[in-house]
Amino acid sequence: MMTDIFATRVNPDRPSALSGLFINDTDPSAVSFAAGSPNESLFPVAAMKRAFSDAIDDKGPHLFQYQSVAGNDSLRAKLAARIGKWGNVHTTAANILLTVGGQQAIDLVAKAVLNPGDDIVVETPAYVGALAAFDIYEPNYHAVGLEPDGLDLNALEDTLKRHPGIKLLYTVPDFHNPTGITMSVTKREALVNLANKYDFIIIEDSPYRDLDYVASPLPAIKSFDTQGRVVFISSMSKILMPELRTGWLVADGELFDAIFKMRQAADLEACGVIHAAIDAYMTHNDLDAHVTVLKDHYKRQCAAMITGLEDYFPDEVTFTRPTGGFFDWVTLPEGIDAGKLLLSDIQPHAHINYVPATNFYPYRDVHNGMRLCFSGLTPAVIDDGMHRLGDAVKSALHDVEALK
Amino acid sequence: MMTDIFATRVNPDRPSALSGLFINDTDPSAVSFAAGSPNESLFPVAAMKRAFSDAIDDKGPHLFQYQSVAGNDSLRAKLAARIGKWGNVHTTAANILLTVGGQQAIDLVAKAVLNPGDDIVVETPAYVGALAAFDIYEPNYHAVGLEPDGLDLNALEDTLKRHPGIKLLYTVPDFHNPTGITMSVTKREALVNLANKYDFIIIEDSPYRDLDYVASPLPAIKSFDTQGRVVFISSMSKILMPELRTGWLVADGELFDAIFKMRQAADLEACGVIHAAIDAYMTHNDLDAHVTVLKDHYKRQCAAMITGLEDYFPDEVTFTRPTGGFFDWVTLPEGIDAGKLLLSDIQPHAHINYVPATNFYPYRDVHNGMRLCFSGLTPAVIDDGMHRLGDAVKSALHDVEALK
Numbered sequence: 131m132m133t134d135i136f137a138t139r140v141n142p143d144r145p146s147a148l149s150g151l152f153i154n155d156t157d158p159s160a161v162s163f164a165a166g167s168p169n170e171s172l173f174p175v176a177a178m179k180r181a182f183s184d185a186i187d188d189k190g191p192h193l194f195q196y197q198s199v200a201g202n203d204s205l206r207a208k209l210a211a212r213i214g215k216w217g218n219v220h221t222t223a224a225n226i227l228l229t230v231g232g233q234q235a236i237d238l239v240a241k242a243v244l245n246p247g248d249d250i251v252v253e254t255p256a257y258v259g260a261l262a263a264f265d266i267y268e269p270n271y272h273a274v275g276l277e278p279d280g281l282d283l284n285a286l287e288d289t290l291k292r293h294p295g296i297k298l299l300y301t302v303p304d305f306h307n308p309t310g311i312t313m314s315v316t317k318r319e320a321l322v323n324l325a326n327k328y329d330f331i332i333i334e335d336s337p338y339r340d341l342d343y344v345a346s347p348l349p350a351i352k353s354f355d356t357q358g359r360v361v362f363i364s365s366m367s368k369i370l371m372p373e374l375r376t377g378w379l380v381a382d383g384e385l386f387d388a389i390f391k392m393r394q395a396a397d398l399e400a401c402g403v404i405h406a407a408i409d410a411y412m413t414h415n416d417l418d419a420h421v422t423v424l425k426d427h428y429k430r431q432c433a434a435m436i437t438g439l440e441d442y443f444p445d446e447v448t449f450t451r452p453t454g455g456f457f458d459w460v461t462l463p464e465g466i467d468a469g470k471l472l473l474s475d476i477q478p479h480a481h482i483n484y485v486p487a488t489n490f491y492p493y494r495d496v497h498n499g500m501r502l503c504f505s506g507l508t509p510a511v512i513d514d515g516m517h518r519l520g521d522a523v524k525s526a527l528h529d530v531e532a533l534k
Numbered sequence: 535m536m537t538d539i540f541a542t543r544v545n546p547d548r549p550s551a552l553s554g555l556f557i558n559d560t561d562p563s564a565v566s567f568a569a570g571s572p573n574e575s576l577f578p579v580a581a582m583k584r585a586f587s588d589a590i591d592d593k594g595p596h597l598f599q600y601q602s603v604a605g606n607d608s609l610r611a612k613l614a615a616r617i618g619k620w621g622n623v624h625t626t627a628a629n630i631l632l633t634v635g636g637q638q639a640i641d642l643v644a645k646a647v648l649n650p651g652d653d654i655v656v657e658t659p660a661y662v663g664a665l666a667a668f669d670i671y672e673p674n675y676h677a678v679g680l681e682p683d684g685l686d687l688n689a690l691e692d693t694l695k696r697h698p699g700i701k702l703l704y705t706v707p708d709f710h711n712p713t714g715i716t717m718s719v720t721k722r723e724a725l726v727n728l729a730n731k732y733d734f735i736i737i738e739d740s741p742y743r744d745l746d747y748v749a750s751p752l753p754a755i756k757s758f759d760t761q762g763r764v765v766f767i768s769s770m771s772k773i774l775m776p777e778l779r780t781g782w783l784v785a786d787g788e789l790f791d792a793i794f795k796m797r798q799a800a801d802l803e804a805c806g807v808i809h810a811a812i813d814a815y816m817t818h819n820d821l822d823a824h825v826t827v828l829k830d831h832y833k834r835q836c837a838a839m840i841t842g843l844e845d846y847f848p849d850e851v852t853f854t855r856p857t858g859g860f861f862d863w864v865t866l867p868e869g870i871d872a873g874k875l876l877l878s879d880i881q882p883h884a885h886i887n888y889v890p891a892t893n894f895y896p897y898r899d900v901h902n903g904m905r906l907c908f909s910g911l912t913p914a915v916i917d918d919g920m921h922r923l924g925d926a927v928k929s930a931l932h933d934v935e936a937l938k
Contacts, residue, residue, distance in 0.1 A: 148799070401779040
């Protein structure tokens with residue numbers, strides 16, 4: 131009855147890319163590779179409790195008063211130093227905006243750049259939360275695929291030539307969600323050159339960059355930016371704890387100003403109490419040492435998943451071999467719909483859950499893939515779950531063959 | 535150089551209604567009636583510190599994991615009970631969404647409803663933060679004035695007849711920001727009838743409703759809503775502490791669903807750690823008793839301001855007589871620009887600050903008013919400041935007369 135009164139961006143016929151991702155399976159044997167949540171057994175709860183207490187003692191009532199749109203100065207300075215050290219991005223607190231998770235950062239850049247119908251490029255498969263954010267601004271999507279060393283730049287340049295109005299490109303260059311792929315340094319520099327040549331903005335969304343299990347993080351795409359075209363986004367969600375709801379972005383010049391204006395109008399400011407607690411945590415604890423502990427655990431979980439893929443999955447299936455982050459991407463033979471298979475077979479019988487490919491494509495037109503997340507599970511549970519999933523996939527492929 | 539790449543909503547030629555509000559006057563005698571911040575000396579810091587500690591002890595690591603888009607269930611149930619008791623709105627946690635301050639709630643409703651060029655009504659003068667939020671969605675504003683008992687409903691109905699496409703009306707019915715005016719119960723019910731008749735949505739923004747210095751809060755506009763047309767918004771900012779960044783809204787049916795979808799895409803969820811701390815605070819403390827303490831202080835500050843207006847201001851000036859909230863509105867004779875007067879004379883010489891009328895009008899076309907906020911100052915400072923401001927206004931009016 132009231133639908134006529136809504137803005138077109140509500141688009142009730144198109145469900146959010148974020149809806150329906152997770153099935154609640156109460157079976158005691160259920161194993162979920164779906165949720166991309168960090169492992170809460172690794173959360174530094176006692177240290178963070180102390181950090182809240184320290185921040186309140188240190189600042190007193192003023193901590194709870196309105197503060198600033200950009201967020202806590204001291205924390206922003208620490209983050210600037212961190213991305214200088216680990217990403218070769220040399221910036222200052224003045225170019226950093228603290229956001230409500232990385233999600234708000236994506237939303238704000240989209241809001242500052244996109245008119246309805248504007249052309250944007252997303253790598254595919256693409257992070258579902260980014261698609262959900264972009265959808266609201268009603269863009270015209272162009273999908274560019276991934277190669278083992280990241281975005282297919284030849285396909286990208288073809289797309290840019292055919293659509294000279296493209297304004298924005300979204301990429302997760304480090305341990306990509308959902309594939310685990312990392313973009314090479316050569317491609318990072320080349321991508322910035324393309325942005326300069328074809329006049330577009332790059333969102334570099336990098337929440338997993340610290341979680342590298344074999345080497346050190348690579349220079350950020352932003353480190354090659356000479357024209358203020360790259361917005362670097364990261365977050366405390368994966369390296370500290372997600373419900374602190376603290377993401378951050380680095381941007382320059384008038385692009386920073388436009389994002390700032392969108393932010394002020396959207397919610398005035400994020401939570402300075404949380405910022406002060408994170409700042410106190412980083413003052414009194416060694417965040418890098420904590421990240422080392424995380425990496426030690428996640429590395430073994432990642433290895434267990436790859437071993438499972440090697441040992442239990444049929445030859446017709448291909449998969450990525452990530453060296454960091456939370457995710458593996460499995461590609462099934464063409465014609466297999468991983469979403470239908472999940473609902474008809476794998477979840478009800480094997481009690482395994484994953485996120486099917488469909489959710490990761492802006493036009494929901496690719497179905498033969500699955501995102502598997504290892505972050506929340508022990509190596510033993512991963513092994514058991516992968517065994518059951520591999521058997522279920524084999525059986526499904528066998529049925530398909532039998533039907534031919 | 536890059537301005538061409540921005541969305542039209544960035545509109546760099548139109549500064550945010552929230553920018554340039556506050557002058558930093560370091561003179562030791564400076565008195566600011568500008569900032570609408572609550573009095574931080576009244577913040578329950580020790581109780582809130584304990585609440586954070588309790589929430590962390592109670593929930594452990596899971597408190598810091600991703601939680602839910604709508605926010606903490608227990609806190610939402612408490613807020614539902616509270617608005618039932620104090621506003622006669624009978625709802626449940628399922629219809630409440632926790633937001634990042636009341637600002638995000640305004641933004642989300644605007645986002646769910648407004649296409650560029652859509653017609654909306656704002657009461658004038660209007661809250662600057664709401665104008666900043668609406669501006670981003672590029673509406674066509676219609677201004678309707680206030681009477682001593684709230685929105686001028688005759689003028690509103692004339693406007694609705696002339697512009698049948700009006701989709702949204704924004705009002706602060708309780709101790710209105712910036713005038714302190716409260717809408718009568720009769721008008722609340724009549725406004726809902728107009729919304730039903732002319733098919734529009736009402737944003738009822740009520741952050742000050744608990745701070746009534748002479749009586750109990752009135753039934754909310756939402757209490758008369760039979761068609762799910764009213765979104766009630768409130769916040770913990772004024773009755774607890776603003777930097778908790780916790781607002782909330784009550785909405786129904788498909789309007790709730792549309793707002794929820796906008797929220798999920800914007801930032802996934804607000805901070806559950808904060809929600810759990812507020813919930814623990816409300817479990818272990820009597821929020822109503824705290825509000826009684828606030829009212830006892832603010833009532834005396836409000837009285838000091840009204841006495842100052844009576845004693846020190848010239849007869850050509852009129853002013854409101856609020857019985858709650860934080861603000862008085864002063865109307866200067868036509869032709870006096872309170873903004874110019876502030877910059878040329880009152881701030882540099884009297885070291886008094888206020889927010890001039892211009893900021894509170896969507897087309898920035900009314901200049902002869904000022905918002906005075908008493909919430910952050912003691913009665914003695916208010917008396918001194920009002921004396922100096924009254925003298926400065928008298929002198930300015932005298933100069934204008936002399937120039938005639």
